[in-house]
Amino acid sequence: MKGKAAVFLGPGKAFELRELTVPDVEPDAVLIRVSLANVCGSDLHFWRGDAPLKLPQDGWIFGHEMTGRVAKLGRNVKTDSLGRPLAEGDRVAYTYFYPCGRCAACLNKEPAACLFKIGRPLGPSEFPHFHGAFAEYYYLKPGGALFKVPAELSDALVSPVNCALSQVIFGLHKVGLRFGDTIVIQGAGGLGIQAAAVAKDMGAAVVIVVDQIAGRLELARQFGADHTINLKEVTERKDRVKLVRDWTGGAGADVACDFVGFPQVIPEGLDMLRQGGTYLEIGTISRGAKIELEPASLVWGAKRIVGVIMYDPWVIPRALDFLVRNRTRWPFERLISHTYPLEKIDEAFTQSEWHAKDTTRIMRAALTP
Secondary structure (H helix, E strand, O other), X not given: OEEEEEEEOOOOOOOEEEEEEOOOOOOOOEEEEEXXXXXXXXXXXXXXXXXXXXXXXXXEOOOOOEEXXXXXXXXXXXXXXXXXXXXXXXXXXXXXXXXXXXXXXXXXXOHHHOOOOOOOOOOOOOOOOOOOOOEOEEEEOOOOOEEEOOOOOOHHHHOOHHHHHHHHHHHHHHOOOOXXXXXXXXXXXXXXXXXXXXXXXXXOOEEEEEEOOHHHHHHHHHOOOOEEEEXXXXXXXXXXXXXHHHHOOOOOEEEEEEOOOOHHHHHHHXXXXXXXXXXXXXXXXXXXXXXXXXXXXXHHHOOEEEEOOOOOOOHHHHHHHHHHHHOOOOOHHHOOOEEEEHHHHHHHHHHHOOOOOOOOOOOOEEEEO
């Protein structure tokens, strides 16, 4: 059996569509037929080249924000990760990383912090060939967590679960967002928009979203933002910080978050915090990207920075429950604004690009392999 995959050959190069042999499924693995695969902000970083990687000679199949149906179960797999019976054809949400279980982080019961959970980029010639979302199939390796999807949820609602939504839920859990807290969200992309809804669901009293794309700020308001700041309208940093203080009773926010992915926003976010506040750093994945930071501002402000990469698997079923509970409260159907066939992956990435032109008509693009 064959399956198509879009192979990434490096920044500035077109994806190459190839047919690959679908592998035999190991006893503890699951082959998934991908239904929907989203272009995440981190995918754009790799595509641009501002998060450089050493690619395999035969290219790289990447992408991670996705959902699908079970195509084939390994002979030992009878249930999902919560022990519920699982069969071919069942819709599933699943992790795309594999904690090693043998490092200091894993031994301390912190699988999201495992240094080895992603590994190096793998080329299509390496087993199991289907390594990423931008393909007709995804091979969930032994040890991967997967969960049946409630019938009430469409694929479009579920496809962001294993990245944007779970990442946001886990991040806000790690920084200890509490009922009645105030929060600043820098960036109104896929993570930032859903962070506004999650923060409201957790009981945040004031949610402030900062971005430079007007359409995304309008959507943020529909997802629970109490206030928005457009960088193109409020151009001075001191004025933006003052607005945050005005909206938080003069103190500053309890929590501020980077969901932009460019580190220049971090000092401003720290300025928006109250004394003793917490900064959540999720967005900046590009190694080598640097900023100037005055450590004394952390000391005298008693502020802390929490870095989060990935999440623990327990988050996915809670994310699915969150969607079931809130699917009519917020317009989740608007998160996926454009859908493309796999053959048009280059167009999907080009149209999703916002950084070079400071705008895009796309909220999140999805591919239908």
